[in-house]
Structure formats: structure tokens, C-alpha cells
Amino acid sequence: MSSTLDKSLVKxxxxxxxxxxxTIKEMxxxxxxxxxxxxxxxxxxxxxxVLKDIGIKxxxxxxxxxxxxxxxxxxxxxxxxxxxxxxxxNSENPVxxxxxxxxxxxxxxxxxxxxxxxxxxxxxxIYGRGTADMKGGIVSAIxxxxxxxxxxxxxNGSIEISMTPDEEIGGLCGAKYLIENKFVNPDYVIIPEPxxxxxxxxxxKGVLWGEITVYGKAAxxxxxxxxxxxxxxxxxLANVLFKELKPKVxxxxxxxxxxxxxxxxxxxxxxxxxxxxxxxNVVPDKVVFQFDRRILPEEKFDNVVAxxxxxxxxxxxxxxxxxxxxxxxxxxxxxxxxPEAKIVCELKEAVKSLINKEPKLTLSTGFLDMRFFVKxxxxxxxxxxxxxxxxxxxxxxxxxxxxxxxxxxxGLFIKNVLxxxxxxx
Ligand SMILES: [Zn+2]
Numbered sequence: 414m415s416s417t418l419d420k421s422l423v424k425x426x427x428x429x430x431x432x433x434x435x436t437i438k439e440m441x442x443x444x445x446x447x448x449x450x451x452x453x454x455x456x457x458x459x460x461x462x463v464l465k466d467i468g469i470k471x472x473x474x475x476x477x478x479x480x481x482x483x484x485x486x487x488x489x490x491x492x493x494x495x496x497x498x499x500x501x502x503n504s505e506n507p508v509x510x511x512x513x514x515x516x517x518x519x520x521x522x523x524x525x526x527x528x529x530x531x532x533x534x535x536x537x538x539i540y541g542r543g544t545a546d547m548k549g550g551i552v553s554a555i556x557x558x559x560x561x562x563x564x565x566x567x568x569n570g571s572i573e574i575s576m577t578p579d580e581e582i583g584g585l586c587g588a589k590y591l592i593e594n595k596f597v598n599p600d601y602v603i604i605p606e607p608x609x610x611x612x613x614x615x616x617x618k619g620v621l622w623g624e625i626t627v628y629g630k631a632a633x634x635x636x637x638x639x640x641x642x643x644x645x646x647x648x649x650l651a652n653v654l655f656k657e658l659k660p661k662v663x664x665x666x667x668x669x670x671x672x673x674x675x676x677x678x679x680x681x682x683x684x685x686x687x688x689x690x691x692x693x694n695v696v697p698d699k700v701v702f703q704f705d706r707r708i709l710p711e712e713k714f715d716n717v718v719a720x721x722x723x724x725x726x727x728x729x730x731x732x733x734x735x736x737x738x739x740x741x742x743x744x745x746x747x748x749x750x751x752p753e754a755k756i757v758c759e760l761k762e763a764v765k766s767l768i769n770k771e772p773k774l775t776l777s778t779g780f781l782d783m784r785f786f787v788k789x790x791x792x793x794x795x796x797x798x799x800x801x802x803x804x805x806x807x808x809x810x811x812x813x814x815x816x817x818x819x820x821x822x823x824g825l826f827i828k829n830v831l832x833x834x835x836x837x838x
Contacts, residue, residue, distance in 0.1 A: 422824045425560040430817055433556045436463055440548040441532040441541035447516040447581050450491040456515050457494040460576055467559040469498040474596060476586045484585040493586045496576040502568030502831060509827050510573040510599030513551035514580030514587060514782060517543035523807030537812050544811035545799025550605025551576060553798055553816050557823035570831040573597055580782050588782035592789050601756045601830060602786045607799025610815045611768060614795035615757055616749030617777040619708035621717050622742040624701060631698035640696030644689060646735050647700040653728040654683050667709040669776045676778045681706045710749040745780040748787035756792040763825040767818060
């Protein structure tokens with residue numbers, strides 16, 4: 414960090430610690446678990462008031478009910494809202510955009526430090542559902558923008574911040590809706606998911622959730638020769654999947670670094686859900702099982718599907734009596750922003766200037782809303798103050814100093830990318 418301007422920006426963000434703590438406390442106190450998507454309106458109204466208070470122009474978009482019915486029919490009675498805040502500098506472009514999801518996973522059991530939606534601070538840690546994933550990251554971005562505005566730093570471009578719902582259930586009525594309908598058109602996107610303050614996620618693996626149904630023929634178990642045992646057929650098929658498909662999948666490696674070394678390979682978990690049979694004395698007529706296949710950025714989704722179908726066909730060749738079909742339950746494409754992209758270089762520099770070491774550049778093994786932004790052609794990374802080990806667990810917490818540190822990173826990043834300087838009086 415060299416310039417006096419950088420130093421005053423960092424100092425200003427330090428002064429915003431109390432503001433940041435109060436804001437995250439309020440945000441965590443509004444429970445927004447999904448499914449089904451509760452209190453979204455309350456959250457967006459609160460966040461809207463925070464943005465307006467610091468001088469950001471805002472817009473609230475209600476996702477049309479028809480879109481909810483189409484994508485999440487079982488939750489269509491819970492409205493979805495997207496909040497967008499905009500700060501325009503001397504010019505419209507380039508646009509630096511921050512996106513955060515405000516939904517959280519349900520709290521689950523095992524909380525003993527505090528109740529999930531009653532934020533509690535113990536020393537440097539703030540506990541509560543959504544602190545790490547990812548209301549804290551949203552606050553880091555807000556405080557950075559507030560500091561830039563309070564210092565009246567001249568910006569050659571715009572800053573945007575969007576808050577979207579439903580990331581935890583696939584983002585179809587959140588980030589996907591925002592991007593596909595072109596409500597924003599950013600150049601650089603940062604999503605403050607819990608990557609950890611010293612790691613930038615330049616991408617993530619994709620996923621195929623698939624379901625295979627194997628058909629048999631029911632009969633009384635006292636006369637099994639009249640039926641076809643769907644479980645037996647499933648075992649034969651599963652054998653082909655385990656012996657041929659799984660090794661093939663696990664032989665594929667990505668060139669990128671992944672959070673953990675084991676993550677460099679593609680993976681498949683077969684049988685994550687298995688259902689079948691109706692009664693002990695009936696030959697099972699149907700078995701349904703699911704699998705989870707994690708996809709590398711180097712792979713094409715269609716090829717991943719084709720591989721599964723090929724394995725099923727092979728099993729059918731070996732057992733002409735086998736009847737099985739396949740369907741895709743969820744498609745999430747892998748995404749990656751090249752390490753040499755401007756957004757990565759600038760963010761890396763900003764992190765380095767504050768922590769005096771190079772941040773790691775890795776892929777997340779879990780899929781993120783990032784894929785929608787990358788698909789639309791925007792340079793996107795995920796970088797935020799929480800630790801991934803804290804996401805979705807009981808007693809989730811965020812370290813307050815990391816929230817403030819990441820806020821400084823964001824402040825410097827915006828200033829550098831938008832070539833911000835002190836205004837001439
Ligand atoms: Zn998240």
C-alpha cells in the first residue's frame with residue numbers, strides 16, 4: 414500500500430467497524446432460510462434502507478410469480494426479491510459489481526453458542542446462521558462502498574451491488590433471473606462467498622444430479638418366477654457403473670488448483686439416494702437411485718451426460734432384460750475465469766498489499782452462482798471473509814477482523830480498477 418489515499422481509505426474502513434457489526438447483526442437477525450425462502454421481503458427492505466442511507470440509488474425487483482411456478486413450484490407462494498444498488502462515477506463504465514446471496518440454509522441442530530438467528534459476539538467472532546455464508550461478505554462490500562463515498566473519491570466508472578435469493582437451492586429465481594434478464598451488465602463481478610481472506614476462487618466445479626429408474630415386474634414373493642426383481646437388475650447396473658463409469662470419471666483431473674488436492678479429480682457418488690420396493694413379500698417392481706457427478710471446467714456437460722447413458726446402454730447389452738431410464742435433476746455448469754484476467758490480477762494485488770502474501774487461486778469444489786455471471790461473459794471471481802468450513806454448520810461464525818480486512822481489499826480494488834483519485838476542489 415503506497416499512497417496516502419490508500420491509507421486514508423483503510424483508516425476510513427477501520428472507522429466503519431461499528432457500522433459493519435451493527436449491519437451484520439441486523440441482517441443475521443432476519444431469518445432467511447431456504448427452503449422455503451422466508452422473510453425475503455423483510456431482508457430486502459432492511460438492506461435497501463442501509464444502501465439508501467449511505468447514498469446509493471436502489472431498485473427492488475420482484476421475481477414474477479410465473480417464474481417461481483416454473484422453477485420452484487413447491488415454493489411459489491413465497492415471493493422472491495432482488496435488490497440492486499448503483500453508484501455512478503464520472504462515467505457509466507466500467508462497472509464493478511458485487512453480488513451476494515442473502516438466503517441461508519436452515520439452521521439445523523446443535524447450536525449452543527447462541528440461537529441461529531440471534532447474533533452473538535464473543536471476542537473476534539460473530540456467531541449466527543449466515544454470518545460466513547454470506548451476509549458478512551455482503552457487509553464487507555457495503556462498508557467498502559460507504560468508505561469510498563464518505564471520502565468522496567472520484568471514480569471513473571460505476572459500482573453496483575446486488576443481493577439475490579435462492580443460491581442455496583440453485584439460484585434459478587435469484588442470480589440466474591437477474592443475469593438472464595439483463596438487469597445489470599457489469600465488467601467485473603466479485604461474489605463474497607466464504608473463500609477465506611487469503612484465497613480467491615477463480616472458478617468452481619459443476620454438477621450433474623441424475624436419477625436412474627430401474628423397472629421390474631411385481632409378483633408375490635412366494636411365486637417370484639412370475640416377476641422381475643428390479644433390485645437384482647439394479648445391482649447388475651450398479652456394478653457396471655462402479656466398475657466402468659466411476660474409474661473413468663476419477664481418471665479426469667483439472668489443470669487448476671482446487672481447495673484440496675483430492676479435489677483435482679472429477680468425482681461421482683452413486684446411490685446418494687436409493688428407493689425401491691413396497692413390501693417384504695413382493696418382488697420389487699421399481700428401484701430409483703440418484704447420483705452426484707462433479708464436473709471439471711475442462712469437461713462439457715453434454716459429454717458427462719453421454720457417458721452415463723453409455724454406461725446404462727452397456728449394462729443393457731449385458732442384460733437384455735434390464736429396463737432403465739435416466740433423467741437430469743440438476744444441471745450446474747462448471748465455471749472459471751482465467752488466472753490472467755484483469756479482475757484476478759487486480760484483486761490479487763489488493764489482497765497482497767494488505768496481507769503481505771499472495772492469495773491462493775483455486776476452484777471451489779462446490780458450485781456457486783458465479784456460473785451465471787461467467788456464462789454471460791463477465792469476469793467473475795468469488796472472494797469473501799468467511800471460511801468455507803463455517804458454511805452450513807451449527808455455531809457458524811465469522812471473524813470480525815476478516816470482515817473488515819476484506820472490506821479494505823474491496824475498497825482498494827474498486828479504487829484501483831476505477832482509477833479513483835481525490836476530487837479536485
Ligand atoms: Zn453461499
